[in-house]
Amino acid sequence: MLILLTIIAPKIYQLYVSHQPIDHRADIALLEKNLTLLQENARTYTLLNINTATANQLQTIAGIRQPLAMRILRYRDKLGGFISLDQYKEVYGLPHHLHIKLMKRTTIPAKYRPKKLSLNQATFKALVFHPYISVAMAKAIINYRKQQGKFTHLNAIQRLPGYSSNWGNKIMPYLTL
Structure with missing residues (x-):
């Protein structure tokens, strides 16, 4: 009988405990508190x-x-x-x-205007410094100025070798005459 109690009783107790409902009210309260803190912190930062x-x-x-x-x-x-x-x-x-x-x-404020790069005055170095202007495109801009004179309108970049509409759409807000 003693053997039965020392071997089987702990296993029966574990089985009994595993089937008992767990009270999660404290866990839920803690989660709700943390959620409230997160929401308050989310509202405190400014853009x-x-x-x-x-x-x-x-x-x-x-x-x-x-x-x-x-x-x-x-x-x-x-x-x-x-x-x-x-x-x-x-x-x-x-x-x-x-x-x-x-x-x-x-x-980005609605009224923000980016720094402009002058097609007619920018040096080769200034042109290639811009992430959207490759060495080849900078050479094309310089060659255009040498052969055609100053750019008279921004759309003239469409005549440059290597021009694509995707590139034009990206670079246009950064250009001026």
Whole structure:
């Protein structure tokens, strides 16, 4: 009888405990408290203007550390400013999940106008500095100016060798005569 109680009783007790309903009220209360805190914190941040943001401000976004913040700002400066939040996809090494966070935490004011690059005055070096202008396209712009004179309208870039409508749509907001 003693053997029966020492061997079987613990197993019967474990079986009994495993079938008892568990009270989850404390867990639910904790989850609700955490959800409330998350919602309050979500409301406290303000959108950053990506075209005036500093590296320190970008680093307030979870996952963005100093090297990545600097890379985003360098790309912004090379562009002449972001005109679309989709341009974050073009930043080298920016993971998709951080692209999504940036889109949620930053803004581009409706009145923002990017820094313009003059087709008639920009040097070769200034042209190739822009991320959307390749060496070949910069040469084509310089050659056009040498052969045809100054650009008289922005649509003249359509006559450049290597022009595509996709490229034209991307670069046009950054150009001026």
